[in-house]
Amino acid sequence: MFFVNKQKKIETQIAQYNRQVANCMDVFRQALQQYCDNFDREAIKASFEKVHKAESLADDIRQDIEVVMYSKALFPESRGDILNLLETMDKVPNQAEAVVHMIWNQYISIPKEFHSEIIQLVDICCRCIDAMLEAAGKLFTNFTNATVAVGKIDELESEADRIEASLIEKIFSTQPDSIDKLLLRDLVKNIAGISDRAENAGDRIRIIIAKRSV
């Protein structure tokens, strides 16, 4: 009988995955804060490494869940829905890792006048991920209530878009003409991309609920 044992196992693993994604976003936020506070490549290396490790660990947990789910677990429809959701959610830590790689590989420096808004954008993205994790968690406790958290994702994603647009405008209006402008713009777009990925996961959650609505 699958349902008695495996349901518990899957719910536990998904809760563990959610915690790992939250942890990844925490270290990402701390790393960006540290980078803005003290632009020292060597000092920041360890923090960026933490983001990479957190992302890898989230990947490992997701792969474990996939193995359990493919061993005849769940209704085929639910299996497909949950695996698709995990794939979509996994793009969030991937994007966080992509941002730190970008900063590291392209030697991007963030001018002081943008620090507060960049950190504000990072905070909004992290809150957006919190809402995504809350919605995903609700699917495994009280799925009809998950729509509230999905609504929160949409609001925060719009807020991130607004900050992104304002930052890009500021970058191009205040910086002297240089390649740095383009790099900074790409960095801002990549950070805001985190909330876009959360929105995609929110859309998947919305579909999962709609398919089960009665």
Added chain:
Amino acid sequence: MLPLTGGLYLGWALGANDAANVFGTAVASRIITFRKACILCSVSIILGAMLQGGAGIHTLSGLTEQTTMTLLIISISAAFTVTLMTTMSLPISTSQAVVGAIAGIGLATNTMNWSGLTKIITCWVVTPVGAMFFSCIIYRLLAALIKYVPMSILTRDKILWSGLLIVGTYGSYALGANNVANATGIFSGQLAGISDSQLALFGGVAIAVGVLTYSKRVMMAVGSGIMPLDAFTAFTAVASMAVTVHIFAVIGVPVSTSQAIVGSIIGIGMIRGTHAIKFGVLRNIAMGWFLTPVISLILSAASYAVLVNAKF
């Protein structure tokens, strides 16, 4: 004993087709394995036939007077009609084929029990309406449970999986109890040394053999016939079909599980919106419901007339 083989064939055809009404959606959507569905279905059908099949057998055997020749004509006419409707891809109601054939003999010999026939035809009309009514009630109750009781999507799956097994088993029991009369009901009191209980057993086993040997294709095909069903709607449809067919088993009137399941699905469609219902499929079903008893009646009456004239 020869006419009984016709009844056993009918039982086999009934099992091959009607098991799909009970477990078709769950098997087609891979919620339950075909093997598990077959075992549950076969055992429950035999139990239903043995424990509650007597009332239907009594009703059918009382419709008209029988001789060995008329028994043979009824069996063959009903079996031929079932086969004909299958080749025309129209949904089959074995109950209608058998009752149509009995009515043909009753008309030809002028021994028809009209009150019994009226009772059966009334039940045919009431079957889909009753199933529609039950599906609306079950749908609303289950919807309230899922909506207002906090649960994980996995718990929801667990409830529906267990529910589908339970209602599938119950539906199979009701199928055996109600439809065994179609297979062997007309032989009640006609064959020396064979009691009604033995007829119920033979009929139940014939239906179960039909399930075990030839039901897979129909089960896989029935999944989304009238409208696409998920686990929730499949549970509702099978549960209301089972309740309806069981009620008629207790009353003692063989009815069609196909008609009951169609009524259930229409009930669900009425709640969810009729846009999901495939009306072309419904039209074919309605045509099948009309044609089955009519063809069977004409066949048995004509066969009787030919055989009687040939004899004298």
